[in-house]
Amino acid sequence: MNAKPDRHLLVVDDDDRIRNLLKEFLTRAGFRVTVAPHGEAAGRLMQTLDFDLLVLDVMMPGEDGFAFTRRVRSQAGEAGRTPILMLTAKGEGGDRIEGLTAGADDYLPKPFEPQELLLRIEAILRRAGPRDTGPQVLTMGRCAFDSGRGELTRDGAPIRLTEAEVELLRTLARAANAPVDRWELARDTADASGRAVDVQVTRLRRKIEDDPKNPRYLQTVRGVGYRLAPD
Template sequence: MSTSDCRPNGRSGPVAGAGSGRHLLIVDDDDRIRELLKEYLAREGYRVTGAAHAAAARRLMELIEFDLVVLDIMMPGESGLDLTTWVRNKAETSQTPVLLLTARGEAGDRIEGLSRGADDYMSKPFDPRELALRIDAILRRTGGKPLTPREIKLGDAVFDMERLELMRDGRPQRLTEAEAQLLKTLAIHAHAPVERMALSPDTADITGRAVDVQVTRLRRKLEADPKNPRYLQTVRGVGYMLAPD
């Protein structure tokens, strides 16, 4: 099995849900490989964000705390090796595991990658099942971040992700079903931008305006100042992001 075997139907490899919601960043300039890996690893239970080059990856890592980063070495501009060095030298990301993924297979390249601080190394073409197993092994070895809790705190508000209940100052806040599901989706992807259309409960709403309306209503129930939101933030050009305490 190779990268071309990652398909939506049928599955093999690790047990479903093995990722337990861990958040991975896939950095590869090959759109096809990046999307196939996102799809395959999502089916393994991981949250997956993609970046097409090092500059985009830097911006994401400055905004989001990832559990592990998969980097392609051969990218236009800044290489995966240089990005690995940046990850290791930056205080906020220095402990983030890195797995290098590249078409190079020479021993010298592997040694250089590991000397820069990478935790593991795989050569293309590869079996996505092996990649998933290696990611799981790295995360078990390094511990990773704590899993998403059942409840998240948003100032004086608390959202129960299982019961879909919102409390503020000890008083229940009425949520419509659409608002509750939207808030849960944002909570699952806390601190990560979620595209507006991915939040839309109605695929016929190509404008995303229904989501905007729900966000406005949620801010009234969550924020001390809904016009200057602290927790339910707008990410321009993308959608929305929940930033719990």
């Protein structure tokens, strides 16, 4: 698969085990993944974050997947057009029709093969077309980071970055102002525990921050990971 890490998925499922398995599997496939246990939490996330696709379980307590899909489709702007892939333990045609009528883009009955899930996600994203990746250059006080070139400057002078630091900054820049999970940041490092990421963040703070011990731009999000907060 050629998943791109700037593609941000929201997985909504009330089953903790399935939700965590999907997050791990899709993250390893190259996506940014955020999870929510029910529609209410997913709705709050959509108020502050942009997603390229929702992977949505139908059977959830409270607001089910059909109702949540209708709520999403009732929103104005890009949020209301977010592609939706529905998951359900039921294979009846009536559920499929109801999901598609509510506004889902595709429908996958459980149990399913992980590879089929990836293929369906990729197909939906291809149909949706390329996303707006936002500004290529982010400013952080006296520093600027050109994500396309992988270059960091301070007062116009280049600052040397390791390859790992460039990739870390790029990942954080793609999710600017939103927290990124430490596990996701550590995915491509040799140390999956996240300690290597912590070391890289400490080094980057020395290069970017006026006061590295009280960071303004490269922030720690307790219990989650890190966030880049450019000007």
